[in-house]
Amino acid sequence: MNNTSLSALTAAFKALGDPTRLRILGVLAGVELRVSEIVEVLQMGQSRVSRHLRILVEVEMLRSRSSGVWTFYSIRQGGPYAPIIREALSSLPENREDLARREMVLTSRREETRRFFDTRAGQWESMKRRIFGKTDPDSIVCELIGSDAKSVADLGCGEGRLVELMARRVGVAGRVIGVDNAPAMIEYARTRLAHLDNVEFRLGDIEHLPFRDAEVRVAVLSLVLHHLLRPTESIAEAVRVVAPGGVIIVAEFAVHANEALRDAHGDRWLGIEMDAIEARLTGEGCRIAHKSDCRLREGMTLCCVAAQKSTIQS
Secondary structure: OOHHHHHHHHHHHHHOOOHHHHHHHHHHOOOOEEHHHHHHHHOOOHHHHHHHHHHHHHOOOEEEEEEOOEEEEEEOOOOOOHHHHHHHHHHOOOOHHHHHHHHHHHHHHHHHHHHHHHOOOOOHHHHHHHHHOOOOHHHHHHOOOOOOOOEEEEEOOOOOHHHHHHHHHHOOOOEEEEEEOOHHHHHHHHHHOOOOOOEEEEEOEOOEOOOOOOOEEEEEEEOOHHHOOOHHHHHHHHHHHEEEEEEEEEEEEOOOOOOOHHHHHOOOOOOOOHHHHHHHHHHOOEEEEEEEEEEOHHHOEEEEEEEEEOOOOO
């Protein structure tokens, strides 16, 4: 071992020698949180927490990611000290108070999103037009659905406009299921589309979908991932509910810097890294079948990916 690697290893073990930094690793196990959320969980001052986060980033144990004015932290996967971190976490006594506060923070964020959309029922389409102008994202997504797809799920259906278009596309022999976690949105959509016999709505979270395994042929995640706490984990849920050989369609904003969308549209993420979405899809055994981009107003870009689930299941 040369002097450089010895120095780096010494710094890594020194980083693990502080109880606060061990707590931070425990809090970030399996999640990505912004600084203010970590502060809330640890119940410490932000300057103190930021100093410990900076040390863990410097020794390549944490990954930091900026999204507008927010910075998010997560445990670095596949880094030089990943085995050491795994060993440290496996040996670390469970800090139940930290984990309980973390769950309260995550639950609070989900409730904020749900309340936001409950208050926007009946307004959502007009809000979207401010960004899309004459571009119709629902029509773009609908074109990716084969007319022979007899069971389709719109995950995060909102007011149900995409559900309506898909119901026409699959015809009376098909079935379209809209899912949303905002009761007011579901009720608005159910009332508006009550005349359609091939449509149903279910109340539920995208991270824990109210579907059996392989229940539908197509699952659509259209402009919903940027509202979620764990966007890529929801990809795995979408893959779960799709039958072998079926299709998962993701339509999302590319990463952008339009901070105003946080307040106007309830966005948690300023766009999504589409490379990460594609990597998760392929990691779940899917084959990327389609990719396209569409320029929008205010420097925004809509990205669409369609992936086919493998017919060979492990």
